[in-house]
Amino acid sequence: MHESSSLLHTAEVVHWIALIVMAVVYTMRLRWLFKFKPGVDRSAPGSPARTNAKRGGFYSLFNVAMPWSMESTRKGFAFYLTFVIFHIGVVAGISLAFLSTIAPGLVAARPFAWVCGVALVAAFGVAVYRVFRRLFRPVMKLISTPDDYFSLFMLTIWFGLGAVTQAHLAGVAGFESVNLLVAYLFLTSFFLIYVPFSKISHYLYYPFTRLWIGRTLGHRGSYPIARG
Amino acid sequence: MSKPAKTHKIKMMEEQLARKLNRQVVGSLVGCVHCGMCNECCHYVLSHPDDPKMTPSYKADQVRKLFKANHDWTGSVFPWWVGADKAPLTDDDLDKLKDIAFGTCTNCRRCTINCPMGVDTATLNRIMRGLLTHVGVMPEGVRVVSKDQWELGNQMGVLKEDYLDTLEWMSEELEEDLGHGEAAIPVDKPGARVMYAINPREVKYDPRTIKEAALIFWAAGEDWTMPSEGWDNTNFGLFSGDDGLGGASAKREYDKARELGVDKIVISECGHGYRSTRCEGVNWSGDAQAFPMESSVITMLNYIKEGKIVVDPTKNPKRVTFHDSCNNARSCGFYEEPRELLRLVTTDFQEMYPNRAENFCCTGGGGAMSMSEYTPRRLKSAQIKANQIRETGAEIVVTSCHNCVDGLSDLIKHYKLGCEVKQLVDLVADALVLEECYVMKSRPVAVAAVASEEPAAAARPVPVAAPAAAAPLAGRKVLVVDDEEDIRTFLVTVFEDAGAEVEQAADGNECLAKARTFKPDLISLDLSMPGKSGVDAFVELRRTEETQEIPVCVVTGHPEFRQVIYDRPVPPPEGYLNKPVDEDKLVSYVAHIIEHREAKAN
Numbered sequence: 001m002h003e004s005s006s007l008l009h010t011a012e013v014v015h016w017i018a019l020i021v022m023a024v025v026y027t028m029r030l031r032w033l034f035k036f037k038p039g040v041d042r043s044a045p046g047s048p049a050r051t052n053a054k055r056g057g058f059y060s061l062f063n064v065a066m067p068w069s070m071e072s073t074r075k076g077f078a079f080y081l082t083f084v085i086f087h088i089g090v091v092a093g094i095s096l097a098f099l100s101t102i103a104p105g106l107v108a109a110r111p112f113a114w115v116c117g118v119a120l121v122a123a124f125g126v127a128v129y130r131v132f133r134r135l136f137r138p139v140m141k142l143i144s145t146p147d148d149y150f151s152l153f154m155l156t157i158w159f160g161l162g163a164v165t166q167a168h169l170a171g172v173a174g175f176e177s178v179n180l181l182v183a184y185l186f187l188t189s190f191f192l193i194y195v196p197f198s199k200i201s202h203y204l205y206y207p208f209t210r211l212w213i214g215r216t217l218g219h220r221g222s223y224p225i226a227r228g
Numbered sequence: 229m230s231k232p233a234k235t236h237k238i239k240m241m242e243e244q245l246a247r248k249l250n251r252q253v254v255g256s257l258v259g260c261v262h263c264g265m266c267n268e269c270c271h272y273v274l275s276h277p278d279d280p281k282m283t284p285s286y287k288a289d290q291v292r293k294l295f296k297a298n299h300d301w302t303g304s305v306f307p308w309w310v311g312a313d314k315a316p317l318t319d320d321d322l323d324k325l326k327d328i329a330f331g332t333c334t335n336c337r338r339c340t341i342n343c344p345m346g347v348d349t350a351t352l353n354r355i356m357r358g359l360l361t362h363v364g365v366m367p368e369g370v371r372v373v374s375k376d377q378w379e380l381g382n383q384m385g386v387l388k389e390d391y392l393d394t395l396e397w398m399s400e401e402l403e404e405d406l407g408h409g410e411a412a413i414p415v416d417k418p419g420a421r422v423m424y425a426i427n428p429r430e431v432k433y434d435p436r437t438i439k440e441a442a443l444i445f446w447a448a449g450e451d452w453t454m455p456s457e458g459w460d461n462t463n464f465g466l467f468s469g470d471d472g473l474g475g476a477s478a479k480r481e482y483d484k485a486r487e488l489g490v491d492k493i494v495i496s497e498c499g500h501g502y503r504s505t506r507c508e509g510v511n512w513s514g515d516a517q518a519f520p521m522e523s524s525v526i527t528m529l530n531y532i533k534e535g536k537i538v539v540d541p542t543k544n545p546k547r548v549t550f551h552d553s554c555n556n557a558r559s560c561g562f563y564e565e566p567r568e569l570l571r572l573v574t575t576d577f578q579e580m581y582p583n584r585a586e587n588f589c590c591t592g593g594g595g596a597m598s599m600s601e602y603t604p605r606r607l608k609s610a611q612i613k614a615n616q617i618r619e620t621g622a623e624i625v626v627t628s629c630h631n632c633v634d635g636l637s638d639l640i641k642h643y644k645l646g647c648e649v650k651q652l653v654d655l656v657a658d659a660l661v662l663e664e665c666y667v668m669k670s671r672p673v674a675v676a677a678v679a680s681e682e683p684a685a686a687a688r689p690v691p692v693a694a695p696a697a698a699a700p701l702a703g704r705k706v707l708v709v710d711d712e713e714d715i716r717t718f719l720v721t722v723f724e725d726a727g728a729e730v731e732q733a734a735d736g737n738e739c740l741a742k743a744r745t746f747k748p749d750l751i752s753l754d755l756s757m758p759g760k761s762g763v764d765a766f767v768e769l770r771r772t773e774e775t776q777e778i779p780v781c782v783v784t785g786h787p788e789f790r791q792v793i794y795d796r797p798v799p800p801p802e803g804y805l806n807k808p809v810d811e812d813k814l815v816s817y818v819a820h821i822i823e824h825r826e827a828k829a830n
Binding site (some may be wrong): 034061139141143145199201 | 252260263265283289308342348496521558584586
């Protein structure tokens with residue numbers, strides 16, 4: 001760890017503590033989920049020649065990478081792209097936070113800086129679009145809770161702050177203040193603690209919800225979706 | 229302002245919710261990110277673009293709020309943060325929930341397969357229906373139908389004697405058609421290979437499908453039977469969300485099949501019946517010893533593949549398209565076999581788009597046909613399906629579901645599509661080449677001679693004959709009541725051609741007067757008429773001593789009035805047919821009603 005300032009050092013320590021807190025809370029969350037009885041399907045397999053539970057489960061789990069698999073992503077391909085950009089931005093932001101503390105040389109390197117910076121800027125743009133979408137589309141307003149708004153606002157800020165922090169770490173002129181990194185790490189720490197209690201924890205449940213629905217519909221013969 | 233205290237019903241719903249939770253359900257409750265991608269997959273949304281409350285995630289949020297307020301960490305501590313503060317508290321809230329859960333969703337599951345998170349929104353809506361049903365909050369139609377299924381074992385309140393009488397009637401018709409009684413429908417035959425379970429709609433409104441199935445079973449040389457109990461393959465528990473009813477109804481079928489010692493249950497063409505009997509019933513009833521169950525579509529297809537029946541597709545030359553039932557295609561993966569069969573029995577099949585698991589609901593699913601209060605909304609949402617059908621240019625829409633038959637018939641009429649709805653059993657029966665079927669090839673020569681006068685023709689197969697009775701209504705008196713002159717003329721002609729003496733009336737008052745003077749054997753009654761309506765006239769007929777015994781067959785262009793008339797505190801009509809009505813069906817139906825009434829009187 002580099003120690004360019006005591007505040008930065010504190011931010012880094014808090015950041016790692018927050019990660020541990022998140023891991024603990026996530027473990028508790030999963031224990032909570034698995035305390036519920038499993039749903040059992042006693043029905044006979046649907047059309048085993050076409051598919052089965054295992055195939056349906058795999059198809060469902062990886063349909064995130066198959067925009068052609070659902071009508072909603074086929075017809076709404078532009079929205080699917082914003083989803084991809086948004087989540088690549090999340091990966092870039094998390095990578096930046098952790099690598100800045102354990103491999104500062106890497107995040108300062110040009111290729112990383114470019115890739116991460118572009119990803120964060122693009123994600124910031126998408127997040128701004130999503131803020132407007134959630135604020136002004138009647139359907140989105142109707143279904144949104146304070147948690148939905150807050151999570152999106154904070155992520156938008158986080159993407160923006162991440163982009164300028166990357167610029168700082170890459171030595172771009174005009175972004176010299178180390179406080180950018182400090183602020184970014186504190187904000188990331190906040191997220192790590194807040195996320196398990198918010199809608200952002202959806203990624204924790206995602207593999208399970210997708211696998212379960214996929215196994216069920218695969219067993220019944222509906223997954224993978226057939227078209228003709 | 230302080231919040232009102234939770235009512236007893238709300239507390240009961242919360243307790244019931246806790247019992248319904250399992251990992252998959254909880255996953256769907258916590259997994260939604262409110263991304264809105266389910267929005268444009270729903271036929272209610274697409275047909276009500278200005279009403280955001282039609283969006284599936286909003287519907288699922290109703291049960292999600294209840295869950296978050298009681299089971300979720302954040303929702304328990306900071307309910308307002310996750311919307312749990314808007315969970316229902318009073319009985320007034322329940323009426324709003326009823327409208328959402330029953331009136332804006334057919335549980336078709338199209339949103340489920342389009343959710344990127346794998347959230348089963350339709351199942352959440354069914355859970356909400358179940359919670360409401362648990363505390364007695366449900367549309368009147370759902371209440372009546374559920375009650376019938378609990379008490380009488382079938383969802384249309386068909387009495388056992390009427391059911392058995394209908395089977396006998398169909399056996400007699402087959403005898404008339406074939407010239408012999410070999411194809412009679414066996415009832416409670418122990419040790420038969422197949423038990424055939426049907427939809428009560430077939431008994432009540434379309435018994436021809438029973439006759440057609442019986443003909444096919446006979447032609448294939450099948451060892452089959454129909455049960456005297458546990459014959460209803462449908463299950464209103466699927467629609468009302470009442471797993472108890474679902475389990476009890478399914479168990480009736482399974483128990484009867486075990487009692488008879490059959491090898492398998494064959495389920496007549498019904499989407500929710502297939503899903504309930506074959507897939508969900510074993511889960512609801514906890515019946516671990518499920519035995520083979522298959523759709524009659526698969527049975528018919530196998531008969532053709534095995535050469536037990538032979539079909540001629542040129543007998544069905546009109547352009548057909550296929551509508552996938554949501555329950556069959558999305559929830560049971562049952563979509564290729566109907567197409568395979570359809571291609572074997574027709575010559576001009578045009579695919580509908582989207583199709584299979586991505587097909588749109590007929591809008592009659594989820595019990596929607598029994599909830600007349602939501603009919604205008606349902607018909608508006610049917611615009612999507614109407615457009616789909618119109619684009620195929622088909623003259624016949626084929627489906628493997630009785631609910632879909634009703635839903636599609638309704639929307640075809642509403643949107644003036646000018647096509648008819650059929651099931652595969654109709655087309656297979658029409659395409660049968662009886663002389664080539666198993667039963668004809670394997671029978672001794674002497675048996676085939678029944679219908680033949682020439683000794684040389686004894687070995688020839690018996691063709692499917694035209695109905696033997698030329699004047700099935702000879703000597704009967706029928707009163708036709710309808711305000712539209714062309715329809716009145718049509719009905720009068722049909723009945724006169726069938727040998728009946730016919731009088732006509734143009735409104736309710738004239739109907740009552742002629743019922744007293746003409747003393748008909750049956751009244752064919754329209755419901756929607758100026759002046760005294762058919763509904764009012766019907767009630768008065770039933771309440772007047774000298775007319776209360778006259779059988780009434782409602783012939784209406786408003787299927788949604790069905791519930792209205794059945795809700796009246798008088799005995800229901802003996803028959804109910806939707807316009808446009810098929811001539812043969814009308815005559816045979818009316819003749820049966822009159823014969824049945826006479827048999828009862830004797």
